[in-house]
Amino acid sequence: MIQVEALTKRYGTTTAVDGLTFSARPGTVTGFLGPNGAGKSTTLRMIVGLERPTSGSTTVDGVRYVDLSAPLHAVGVMLDARSVHPGRTAYRHLLAQARTHGIPRSRVDEVVAMTGLEAVAGRRAGTFSLGMGQRLGIAGALLGDPRTLILDEPVNGLDPDGVLWVRRLVRDLAAEGRTVLLSSHLMHELALCADRVVIIGQGRLLADAPVQEIVDASGGTTLEDAYLRLTAGAVEYRGRNADGPTGLPAAGGAR
Known part of the structure; x- marks a missing residue:
């Protein structure tokens, strides 16, 4: 379980995250939404110890990420699929990660097969398309067989088959009792795979509820509405010319 409590992050006079509280629960796919600049990436980075909160706290199964004895086994993370040495092959990248946590080579073979990378595992990561890079990032997140997954825009750059594969993957992981926190801008996809959605804006919580409850409370017909x-x-x-619906009376029941 991921727990975020009164989380705040300031950079000088700018408040990126402002008193944010929510949880992502086992057996559930939790969608994490917000406009550009809303504080999503900063929140995810604080959950995995890459940023230090100004105040508040984040824990995974009651433990701060920085205090986990074997983080790769506890939390699988993909925040930026491009953060791979471009001259290293996909297989060598995963093998290096595995060796830091005592994970056997056989598990590397398993995640390569799970993510459909067999044909390109010997290629350098710098030659990968965006979609292949995403698959490699997901493979790295799965490497430690973690109980918690944090994935930022995992379907970005994937073809329709890849998008369907990710949808099935996160649903299967949740069905196994794992916690899945999934950030995406693809509303239609989140509506299909998420159980509940957390929406933030300007660093603050706007909604935290099951998908259909949020849709019903808005008076619209889709999650995008x-x-x-x-x-x-x-x-x-x-x-300047962008128009969008306005006037939702309070986020009412979407808490």
């Missing part, structure tokens, strides 16, 4: 209404006042980078 609900998202646009909830975030109408929290978009920093709106184009």
